[in-house]
Amino acid sequence: MLVSSLLAAASATILNDTSLPPPDPFYAAVYNGTTLPPPEPFEEAMLASLDPLERQLLTSAKGENGVELFEGDIMLSDEQRESRKGASNLWPGSIYYVITSSSSADRNIILSAINHWRSRSCLRFYERPESYNSGPHLRFIRSSGCWSYVGRQERNTGQSISIGQGCNTLGIIAHEIGHAIGFWHEQSRRDRDSYISVLTENILSGKEHNFRVENNENALGVPYDLSSLMHYGGFSFSSNGQPTIVTNDVLLAGKIGQRNGLSHRDRHLANEMYRCSERCVCIPRCRNGGFVDRNCRCICPAGTYGMFCDRRYYSYYGRTCGNQRITRPGVIKSRYFPSLYPPNEHCIWKVTAPTGKRVRIQFHTARVIYRSGVRCPWDWIAVHTNSDSRPDRVACGSELQNTAFTTTGNRLVVEMHSFRERYASLQTGFNATITFV
Numbered sequence: 001m002l003v004s005s006l007l008a009a010a011s012a013t014i015l016n017d018t019s020l021p022p023p024d025p026f027y028a029a030v031y032n033g034t035t036l037p038p039p040e041p042f043e044e045a046m047l048a049s050l051d052p053l054e055r056q057l058l059t060s061a062k063g064e065n066g067v068e069l070f071e072g073d074i075m076l077s078d079e080q081r082e083s084r085k086g087a088s089n090l091w092p093g094s095i096y097y098v099i100t101s102s103s104s105a106d107r108n109i110i111l112s113a114i115n116h117w118r119s120r121s122c123l124r125f126y127e128r129p130e131s132y133n134s135g136p137h138l139r140f141i142r143s144s145g146c147w148s149y150v151g152r153q154e155r156n157t158g159q160s161i162s163i164g165q166g167c168n169t170l171g172i173i174a175h176e177i178g179h180a181i182g183f184w185h186e187q188s189r190r191d192r193d194s195y196i197s198v199l200t201e202n203i204l205s206g207k208e209h210n211f212r213v214e215n216n217e218n219a220l221g222v223p224y225d226l227s228s229l230m231h232y233g234g235f236s237f238s239s240n241g242q243p244t245i246v247t248n249d250v251l252l253a254g255k256i257g258q259r260n261g262l263s264h265r266d267r268h269l270a271n272e273m274y275r276c277s278e279r280c281v282c283i284p285r286c287r288n289g290g291f292v293d294r295n296c297r298c299i300c301p302a303g304t305y306g307m308f309c310d311r312r313y314y315s316y317y318g319r320t321c322g323n324q325r326i327t328r329p330g331v332i333k334s335r336y337f338p339s340l341y342p343p344n345e346h347c348i349w350k351v352t353a354p355t356g357k358r359v360r361i362q363f364h365t366a367r368v369i370y371r372s373g374v375r376c377p378w379d380w381i382a383v384h385t386n387s388d389s390r391p392d393r394v395a396c397g398s399e400l401q402n403t404a405f406t407t408t409g410n411r412l413v414v415e416m417h418s419f420r421e422r423y424a425s426l427q428t429g430f431n432a433t434i435t436f437v
Contacts, residue, residue: 063147064160071185071210072236073147073176075160080150089151090182090273094124096137098158101130103140106168110140113173120267122276122294123181133157138180146172148179171259175229178266182273186224186231187245187256188214195224195248196256197389202244207237211244220272223289225265226255227317233257241374242394250388250413251320254346264289264301264316271299288312322347322416329436334416334429338365341429344420350388351412357436359412366400366430369419381430384413391415400430406437 062068063075070076097114099107114125128137139158146167153159161176187196190213198211225231226247234243234256247253262270268291270276277283277292286298290309293299300309301316321335332349334341353359361383368379376396383393383400386408393405405412416429 062144063162064143069145069147071188073145074179074185075147075149077149077153089153091123091136091152093122093274094126095181096126096128096132096135098128098130098132098137098139100139100141102142103163106140106142106163109168109170110163110173113170113177116170116174116261117177117181117270120262121270122274123270138177146176148176150179150184151182152180169259171229171261174261175259178230178262181270183230183266183269184214186226186228188212189219189224190214191219191224195226197246197248199242199244199246199390202238202240202242204237204239210237220269222265222269222272225263226252227258227263228266229258229260229262230266231256231258235375235377238375241371241376243391246389246391248389250384250415251324251348251350252317253348253389253415254320254417255317264299267291267299284308289316320348321345322349322414324348324350326351326434327353329434331431331433332361332414333431337429337431339428341416341418341427343418346415346417348416349414351414351434353407353410353412353436355410357410359407359410360404360435360437361406361412361414361432362404362435363400363402363430363432365428366395366403366432367398367427368396368416368429369427370397371399378419379427380417382413382415382417384415388413 067075099110103110117123118125133156135156136152136154137158139160141160141162143160143162143164145162145164148161149159159180161173161180163173163176167173167176186192187198192213200208200211203211232245234245234253235241236244236257238244245256247256268289271291271293276294277296279294280292280296283292283296284298284307286292286300286309288301288304288309290298290300290304298307298309300306303314303316303318304310304312323332326332326349332351335345335347336342351359351361366381368381369376372378376394378396380394380396381400382391382395383405384390385392385405388411391413393400412434414432
């Protein structure tokens with residue numbers, strides 16, 4: 001078996017982390033020689049699989065009545081346009097909603113997203129018929145794109161949430177509901193500069209305002225969350241295929257932009273905003289980032305356990321694949337090279353040479369999914385030669401094949417990102433030699 005031989009060959013010169021679990025059965029079939037062709041037509045399937053929020057950010061998307069959307073998917077009220085008020089316009093705890101006939105085909109996934117919020121907060125959602133016009137409520141419609149208002153709007157006719165073409169996934173609908181209950185985008189927080197850097201030189205001209213800080217937001221003591229469902233991805237509004245947002249800690253670069261569902265801190269913020277624990281007689285003291293829910297229990301983040309979240313076995317963001325402690329020359333490879341690398345991963349290799357030495361990387365094979373326009377929207381490899389956080393090169397396809405880079409200092413970082421769909425990763429990744437010069 002190729003997997004076994006690769007793991008057995010992990011000698012002193014192989015610098016990858018081989019302690020991670022083996023691939024799932026889909027990849028085992030590939031290793032056993034099974035041919036798994038991509039779906040047809042491949043190009044259309046790949047383009048359709050892109051995050052619609054990311055596609056929307058590349059256009060001048062319009063919301064209700066042709067109004068330009070703020071930050072790509074937000075409809076601002078007149079008051080918000082003037083003063084950008086934070087999440088003060090909350091719901092009373094009960095939220096009425098209507099799934100209009102235009103969204104009937106998406107009814108099941110909309111209900112799943114509503115239940116995703118209902119089960120993770122103290123918010124109560126009640127459906128009303130399409131004719132309902134007796135007070136503020138949410139109206140799910142199928143319009144152009146994915147967008148929502150922020151917070152409760154005082155309209156008897158309701159406020160729209162658009163679930164347009166390609167927006168019908170649980171994560172994206174939950175993201176739009178997040179806006180409707182009062183959430184702004186995470187990267188607009190006042191403390192964001194301690195966690196991310198915005199690279200204005202890579203932002204589309206005229207779109208810079210989408211990255212400004214929201215001075216009136218209130219985080220209610222919940223720490224900044226790179227893994228928030230409400231956070232931009234790293235290439236939002238990019239003009240040149242280079243990142244517009246980088247994490248200050250490069251090891252956390254793969255955390256931003258997830259659209260799988262609410263993070264622990266998203267849940268925490270919602271529970272604080274809506275005072276879910278205020279009826280608790282005895283409030284437990286949760287530790288390590290835990291919070292008290294509507295049932296007066298501590299809800300613990302991943303990596304912690306115990307009645308009061310007092311035991312922790314890894315940090316909030318968990319492990320990063322790759323190897324971040326390389327201090328000697330050798331070979332680095334994408335996971336399972338030369339076989340197919342897994343989807344939905346962000347692996348990082350960090351190399352530190354002795355003081356006075358520089359790091360040289362020589363790529364041999366480098367094959368990931370191809371470029372589309374100026375961007376690498378699916379899979380990519382980034383090389384950092386003079387900054388841990390800002391990459392010098394973001395490449396896809398075979399652009400790095402047989403290329404070499406030398407750092408200006410004694411540290412090198414390589415990132416490899418693979419798209420969330422398993423059929424998208426029909427390439428072998430990379431292998432490269434590390435030397436000190």
